[in-house]
Amino acid sequence: MRLPTLRRTRPAEPGVIGGVVRLDRRTKRLVGRLRPGEIAVIDHVDLDRVAADSLVAAGVAAVLNAKPSVSGRYPNLGPEGLIKAGIPLVDDLGEELFERLREGDTVRVEGDTVYVGDDAVAKGQRQDAETVALSMADAREGLSVQLEAFAANTMEYLKQERALLLDGVGVPEIQTEIAGRHCLIVVRGYDYKADIDVLRPYIREYKPVLIGVDGGADALVEAGYTPDMIIGDMDSVSDDVLRCGAEVVVHAYPDGRAPGLARVQRLGVEAITFPAAATSEDIAMLLADEKGASLLVAVGTHNTLIEFLDKGRGGMASTFLTRLKLGGKLVDAKGVSRLYRQSLSGSSLVLLLASAIAAMAAALAVTTIGRAYLSVIAEWWDNLIFTLFS
Secondary structure (H helix, E strand, O other), rough: OOOOOOOOOOOOOEEEEEEEEEOOOOOHHHOOOOOOEEEEEOOOOOOOOHHHHHHHOOOOOEEEEEEOOOOOOOOOOOHHHHHHOOOOEEEOOOHHHEEEEEEEEEEEEEOEEEEEOOOOEEOOOOEHHHHHHHHHHHHHHHHHHHHHHHHHHHHHHHHHHEEEEEEEHOOOOOOOOOOOOEEEEOOOOHHHHHHHHHHHHHHHOOOOOOOOOEEHHHHHHOOOOOOEEEOOOOOOOOOOHOOOEEEEEEEOOOOOOOHHHHHHHHHHOOEEEEOOOOOHHHHHHHHHHHHOOEEEEEEEOOOOOOHHHHOOHHHHHHHHHHHHHHHHEEEOOHHHHHHHHOOOOHHHHHHHHHHHHHHHHHHHHHHHHHHHHHHHHHHHHHHHHHHOOO
């Protein structure tokens, strides 16, 4: 009998990644199409942490960025997140990356070079923990410049939206009853899953109005809740969630243009618009405040200066002023999960049970009723032993 010939396969070279590519110039859109093991091709200067977290959650094999993932303007948080998750990052690959690759192509990444077959299509910079740390150090030196720009944007926003911030002018009429109730506003941002999980007892007890900001509506549904309202530009909320019966408010530009409205209407969903220069998460807070919410609980929203800058948009100036306006009415759930998350070891559980039993025994021993019960139990035990061994 002739044995089959075994084909020798050459093992992959260290540092070589291969896979199918998915391309999109908007990372937010791309993550909806990615499958585990695929390679993400993005066009994202100063990759922010939210985008990086979504790529990690999608299980990508590598990230190829046409733009610099760290421009040096400020210490953005995305590249560090990818490197910590063990996902190779090659950036600054140039515009030709989108010209020479097509959706579904199989590529090979060797070091800092991208190949299709034997052809090198782009060459960039392979990032690692050391290069990212150096870039972050350089970026922190330029933080003062970005802070000045942020302050200028904040003043410009105040001039544009003074009537909205101070008097609520432009807030649309809604059907959802908010006056006197708590509102839980969910953005698919930093640590949103952990925070929603920690807030479950609060949601059960207070039954707040559930407001999903774009993809935050999907986050609520994934957690087992149905949003009462969906607010945003509608670029990252799924069709099924838009049809869930929630009241829909489409974020429009100050001039009234609302690109997301057409999509909502195509789905047969009624919607109203809210023109404003603020971000979607901010108009959700301003709307709830203007309609009389007694407390606003924010999940996944931006809270620190680095987080404001991490979005890299002038519109983030609205976030600072919105929080100043809301003051103590706004409770940010960020970090609550870290504060209350505890792990109980097996030995600790045994010790806890033993302490409880000892406490019960002590209580029985020092009370008249307890001693009577102990006498009954002792007599029952003696009778059981006698029966078994007689």
